[in-house]
Amino acid sequence: MGKFYYNEEQESYDAIVVGTGISGxxxxxxxxxxxxxxLVLERGRMVKHRDDYITANMDTWDFPNARQPTQEDIKKQEKQNRTGYTTRGDSKHWFVNDLDHPYNETKRFDWMRGYHVGGRSIMWGRHSYRWSDLDFEANKKDGHGVDxxxxxxxxxxxxxxVERYVGISGEALGLPQLPDSIFEPMMELNCMEQHVREQVAEHFDGRVMTAGRIAHINSDKRYEGDGRVRCQFRNRCIRGCPFGAYFSxxxxxxxxxxxxxxxxLRPDSIVHEIIYDPNTKKATGVKVIDRETKEEFEFKAKVIFLCASAIASTAILMQSKSDRFENGLGNDSDQLGRNIMDHHLGVGASGxxxxxxxxxxxGRKPGGIYLPRFRNIGGDSNTDKFLRGYGYQGGASRGNWEEVISEVSHGAALKDAILKPGGWTFGMGGFGEVLPNEDNRMTLDYDKLDQWGLPTVTFDAEFGENEWAMRKDMKEQAAEMLTKAGLRDVEEYDRPGALGLGIHEMGTARMGRNPKTSVLNGYNQVHACKNVYVTDGAFMTSAACVNPSLTYMAFTARAANHAASELKKGNI
Structure with a gap:
């Protein structure tokens, strides 16, 4: 069939993994x-490390329109264009064509997808943070979601x-709300960032600014992988890193x-159903449609890992209907597709x-600052205005040549000015936690089918009162910190967008202690079908306020080792 890579086709395997991104x-x-x-199945095209990073070494002047999308581009990617960067000339090929891959919105939802081998691990933001017990205990303490x-x-x-394998640059802080990782050397703050860090520490108790903890090698330590070497500070990460410096x-x-x-590895393989055997109460395999030929296949396995992304994995479970599971595999709790979460962002201040x-x-440092959560962590930090908390990402830079373009700048004065860097600016934007809410959900529309005859996803989810109250504080605190740090012309901003814009979809097949209120158990197994594991964002029971990919990695490694052990024991 010409689709298989690395090994030959066979009908049955020990394991099937659906998806090739961070979790897969x-x-x-x-x-x-x-x-x-x-057998690793990917619905999108084959991508080869280095060979297929087609824009990795291009400069701005090498792109038509200086990387800006044309109106024709935007028509093909109107929803993908909502981020403001996914349709640029250097990255648009990583994101799907909305006309080829439609979805529906009862309420706006920004679903940014990349269908290819490697998934969004090629384009991710790379911020990597551990959760703490503050996060794992939050649902139980305040009653939102399940424990x-x-x-x-x-x-x-x-x-x-996973940290020993990935390589994460950062600084140990000893904060209980943000446990330290095993770190590569921190990417140093520039002088302006260091100044704001010192001023924040001086004027605000309990607030610590540090460098973003990002999955970049920043030393000459050897890491496993395809020739991975230290970061070259090019900041072209979204294009694919030929050096393997960031983790993908x-x-x-x-x-x-x-x-x-x-x-x-089989690309171009759209998994749409898990096959269930009511006699053994186990899954026996998956049904696949070839993306290009639309030919249908079945592959068998002893254990199945869904890692296709929170929305896609849940869509597969929903389509996996049988006499035992009339509403989708593992959906005894009616929680499948519910509790959609993300992080809310686009709010903060600059000056x-x-x-x-x-x-x-x-150089062009690929990461800026991070200011960890300082709200509702105990004592004076607690507020009655909202639950949970938020952190900030941001950074400082010197203005570029655009600042000197004005009616009065011309001739010799312009020539002198354009050779000098502009003034310093600093901006910080909040990343806030979104509470689990079972009314925030996705469903399948069988009246609107895609080109493979599969139902399309419909989103019905929105921010709640807690998120809106939190945003007010995120904006005010950012402005106050920058003002105290001596910045001028400090401006607040709030561009809320919608759920999905953080590209951290979570929660559609949550884990929990009770099969009546959750889809998965504590090892990411479907409660009622133990040889199916879900280890992408779907399993998340709450969202915390930090980027989730490191947590996906840790849970996936744990679940895979559990599956291997259970198979050996004959338990699944």
Missing amino acids: GWAAKELCEKGLKT WPVRYKDIAPWYEH SLSSTLPAAEATGNMT KYDGFEDKYYK
Whole structure:
């Protein structure tokens, strides 16, 4: 068939992994290294590390329209264009054509998708933070959602396991609300960022500004993968990194899985149903449609890992109907598709600073600052205005040449000015937690089918009162910190957009202690079908306020090792 890579086609495997992004790569690596013959299915096209990073070495002037999308581009990607960056000339090829892959919105939802081998691990923002017990215990304490069936101590060893493989640059802070990782050297703050850090520490008790903890190698330490070397400070990460400096499944986990000889990778394979055997109460395999030929196949396996993304994995479960599961595989609780979460962002402040005119910086650092959560962590930090909390990301830079374009700047004055960097600016934007709410949901529309005859997804989800109250504080506190740091012309902003804009979809097949109120157990297994695991954002029971990918990795590695052990024992 010409679709298989790395190994030959066969009908039955020990394991099937659906998806090749952050979670799918980790599932493939761990399962293959445990000796399981594993079929990895990706609905999108094949992408080869380095060879297919077609814009990685292009400069701005190499792109038509200086990377800006044309009106024709936007018509094909109107929803993908909502972020403001996914349809640029250097990255639009990583994001789907909305006309080819439609979805429906009862309320606006920004679903940014990349259908190719490597998934969004190629384009992700790379911020990587551990959760704390503050996060794992939040639902139980304030009554929103259901209790997590795990605590930090259960996941901490698995955070360490993946961090040793990934490579995360950052600084140890000893904060209980943001546990430290195993770190690569921190990416140094520039002078303006250091100034704001010092001023925040001086004027605000309990607030600590640090560098963003990002999945970049920042030393000469050797990491496993396809020739991974230290970050080159090009800040072209969304295009694909030829150096493998930032972590992606394409440069790291998939090559590791391939090296075992146990992986078969099949792109262009749209999984749409899990096959269930009511006699054994187990899944026996998956149904697949070839993306290009629309031919249908079935593949069998002893264990199945859904890692296709929160929305896609849940859509597969919903389509997996049988006499036992009339409303979708594992949906006894009616929670499948509910509790959609993301992070709300696009709110904060920025300002200008007079000073450091003699200071500049070298290279294009791929990460800025991070200011961890300081609300509702105990004592004076608690507020009755909203639940949970938020952090900030941002950074400082010197203005560019655009500042000197004006009616009065011309001739010799313009020539002199254009050779000098502009003044310093600093901006910080909040990332806030979204509460789980079972009324925020996705459903399937069988009256609107896609080109493969599959139902399309409909979103009905929105921010709640808690998010709106939190945003007010996020904006005010950002402005106050910048003002106290001596910046001028400080301006607040609030551009809420909608759920999905954070590209952290979570919660559509949550884990929990009770099968009556959750889809998965504490090891990511479907309660009523133990040989099906879901380890992408769908399993999340709450959202916390930090980027979730490191948590996906840790839970996926833990679940894959659990599956291998349970298979060996004959329990699944």
